Amino acid sequence: MADTTVSKSSKYVLPDRRNALMAVLSDRRYLPAILLIPVLVFFLVWNTIPLLWLLGLSFHNYSLTSGQDPRFVGFQNFIRIFQDWQVWYDLSRTLLFVFVGVSLQTILGILLGLLFWGSAKLPGRRLALTLLFAPMILTPVATGNFFRLIYDPTFGVLNAMIRALGFDSIDFLGNASTAFWAVLAVDVWMWTPFLVLMTLAALGSVPKAELEAAEVDRLPWLQRLRLIVFYHGKFILMLGILLRTIDSFKTMDLVLQMTRGGPGSSTKLVAVTLYRQAFDSFNLGWSSALAVFLLLISIAFTATFIFVLNLRRQRGQS
Amino acid sequence: MSDGWRQHLYHALLWLVALFFFSPVAWIILSSFKTADDILAVPPKLFFEPTLENYVALFERNAFLQQLTNSIVLSVCAVLIAVTVSFLAAFCFSRFKPRGTDFLMFLLLSIRMLPATAVILPVFLMYVAFGWKNEPIGIVLFYAMFSIPFSVWILKGFIDGVSPRFDETALVNGASYWHVIFRVILPQVRPGLIAAFIFNLIFVWNEAVFNFIIGGIDTHNIPVALWTGAYADGGVDWAFIATMTSVYLIPPVIFIYFFQKYLLVGMTFGTVRGEV
Numbered sequence: 125m126a127d128t129t130v131s132k133s134s135k136y137v138l139p140d141r142r143n144a145l146m147a148v149l150s151d152r153r154y155l156p157a158i159l160l161i162p163v164l165v166f167f168l169v170w171n172t173i174p175l176l177w178l179l180g181l182s183f184h185n186y187s188l189t190s191g192q193d194p195r196f197v198g199f200q201n202f203i204r205i206f207q208d209w210q211v212w213y214d215l216s217r218t219l220l221f222v223f224v225g226v227s228l229q230t231i232l233g234i235l236l237g238l239l240f241w242g243s244a245k246l247p248g249r250r251l252a253l254t255l256l257f258a259p260m261i262l263t264p265v266a267t268g269n270f271f272r273l274i275y276d277p278t279f280g281v282l283n284a285m286i287r288a289l290g291f292d293s294i295d296f297l298g299n300a301s302t303a304f305w306a307v308l309a310v311d312v313w314m315w316t317p318f319l320v321l322m323t324l325a326a327l328g329s330v331p332k333a334e335l336e337a338a339e340v341d342r343l344p345w346l347q348r349l350r351l352i353v354f355y356h357g358k359f360i361l362m363l364g365i366l367l368r369t370i371d372s373f374k375t376m377d378l379v380l381q382m383t384r385g386g387p388g389s390s391t392k393l394v395a396v397t398l399y400r401q402a403f404d405s406f407n408l409g410w411s412s413a414l415a416v417f418l419l420l421i422s423i424a425f426t427a428t429f430i431f432v433l434n435l436r437r438q439r440g441q442s
Numbered sequence: 443m444s445d446g447w448r449q450h451l452y453h454a455l456l457w458l459v460a461l462f463f464f465s466p467v468a469w470i471i472l473s474s475f476k477t478a479d480d481i482l483a484v485p486p487k488l489f490f491e492p493t494l495e496n497y498v499a500l501f502e503r504n505a506f507l508q509q510l511t512n513s514i515v516l517s518v519c520a521v522l523i524a525v526t527v528s529f530l531a532a533f534c535f536s537r538f539k540p541r542g543t544d545f546l547m548f549l550l551l552s553i554r555m556l557p558a559t560a561v562i563l564p565v566f567l568m569y570v571a572f573g574w575k576n577e578p579i580g581i582v583l584f585y586a587m588f589s590i591p592f593s594v595w596i597l598k599g600f601i602d603g604v605s606p607r608f609d610e611t612a613l614v615n616g617a618s619y620w621h622v623i624f625r626v627i628l629p630q631v632r633p634g635l636i637a638a639f640i641f642n643l644i645f646v647w648n649e650a651v652f653n654f655i656i657g658g659i660d661t662h663n664i665p666v667a668l669w670t671g672a673y674a675d676g677g678v679d680w681a682f683i684a685t686m687t688s689v690y691l692i693p694p695v696i697f698i699y700f701f702q703k704y705l706l707v708g709m710t711f712g713t714v715r716g717e718v
Contacts, residue, residue: 167587171587174561239456243453250702254695255463261694261698262687263648266691274466280486321706321709324706429555
C-alpha cells in the first residue's frame, strides 16, 4: 500500500526536490485546486462579495446624503423602479441607442469589411488599418471631451463645414432634438471599425477552396456571398454584433463626457441614470436595485453570446 | 495597364476610408500644436504656425508626471498579476476540466459584460468600509480582477490548441506538472500571453470611471485627469486636453501597429481567433 503511493507520486515529483511543500504543490490530486485558488480568491473578494452586497443593499433604503443607517424596505426599491416612468423612458432610449447604433455599425462595418477584403496588397496596409482602428483604442474620456469642441456651434470644425455649405450652424449637443443623434454618431464612428474587424475575420474564415470552386462554377456573386461567405462567416459576425450590443447597452463614459445625459434627459441612457443616481445623488438603495435589474439584462445578453459561441463550436469551427 | 490603374484607385479609396476614420483623432493631434487662440479660431484653422508650447506646459504641470506614472504602474502591475493568475487557471480549465468549468467560464465572461456602475458601486462601498479607497494596491487588484475574465478566456483558447500529447510526453519522462506548465505549455502559448497582456493593458490604460470612483488623488491616471482637470481660467482648456490625449494615444497606437495580428483575439475577449 505504502509502496504504491510512493511510486505513484515519484512519477510526478523529482526525487531531489521532494520536500513537504513541493509534494503538496505537485500532487496531482491537489493541483487543479491550487491552480484555481488565485482566480477564485479574486472572484470571491472582488466580485461575489460585492455583488451580494449590492443585492442586499437593493432591499434597503439607503442614501449617503441623509446620514441615516440603511433601513430594510423589502422590494420597495424595485417597485419604485418599475413604477418610475422615467426609468422606462431611459430604458427605451437606451434600446433605441443600441438598436440604431449597432445596426448602423453592422451595415457600415460589413460594407467596409467587404471593401477591405482584397486589401492584401495595399501599400502601407498595416498603417492604414492602425489608423482605421484608432477610434476604438482612444480613451473614451478624451473622445467625448474633444467631440464637444468638434460639435461646438461657434468654434467647432463641423459647424464650420456646415456654414461653408451655406447653412446655419447647429448646436448639436445643446439641442434636445439633436444631442441624442450627435452622441450616437460618435458611437458609430468609434465602433464601426470593430465590425470592420469582425467582418474581415469572418471573411478570413471562409475556405479559399470553396471560393475558387465557385469561381470555376461561375456562381453569381450574390449567391457566392450567400452560400459560401455568409454560410461560413455568420457566426463570427454574429459574435461581433452581440459583443457590440452588450457594450453599447452599457455606454456611459462617452455620454458623461459629452452631455451628462442632457439637455433635459435627451441623452440619458440607463447606465448614465444609474451612475448619476449612485454617484451624483448618492441614492444607493435605489441605484442598487436598478443595478441588479441591469445585471440580469447583461447576464441574459452574455448567455446569448455563449449560446452562439457554442453553436459555432458544434459546427466544428474554432 | 488599366488593371493597374483600377488597383491604384481601389487602394486610394481604402486609404481614404482609413483616413476618414482617423480624421477626428488627427484633429486632436493637430490641435495640440496650436496656441489656445488658434484652437478657438473662427473658422477653424487647418494651416497655422505650429508651436510646442502646449507640450512644454504639459510636462511642466505638477500633477502630469505623477498621473502618467500612475497610468503606467497601475496598468502594468494589474495586467501582470491578472495574466499570471489567469494562465494557471486557464491551464486548469483546459487540462483538468474540473466540474463546473463551463459555468465558471460563463460567470467570468459575464463579469466583463456588466455595466461599469453596477460593478463599481458595491466595490466602492466595500472599499470605503475597509478603508481601501485611495490605495493604489486596491485599484491594482480591482483592475486585475477586471482583467482576469478576458485573460482566462484568451489563454484557455490557446492552451486548448496545444496537444495534450506534449504534457503526456513530459510527464512520462518524469517532469513535474509545474515543469509542464512553465516549460512545455508556456512557450507554446506566448502569442496568447502577448494578446492578453496588450489588450488588458489598453483597457486599464484607458479606464477612467473605476479609478475616479474607488481611487483618489494619489491614484488618478491620465483619463481621470482629462475628466476632472479639463477646466482652467473659467473655460475648457482645450489645448491641455488635446496635448494630453496626443501624448496618451502613443502607446496604444504603437501596440496596435506592431501587434495587429492579435487585434481580433484581443477585441473579442479571446473568443474568436484569426488574423485580419
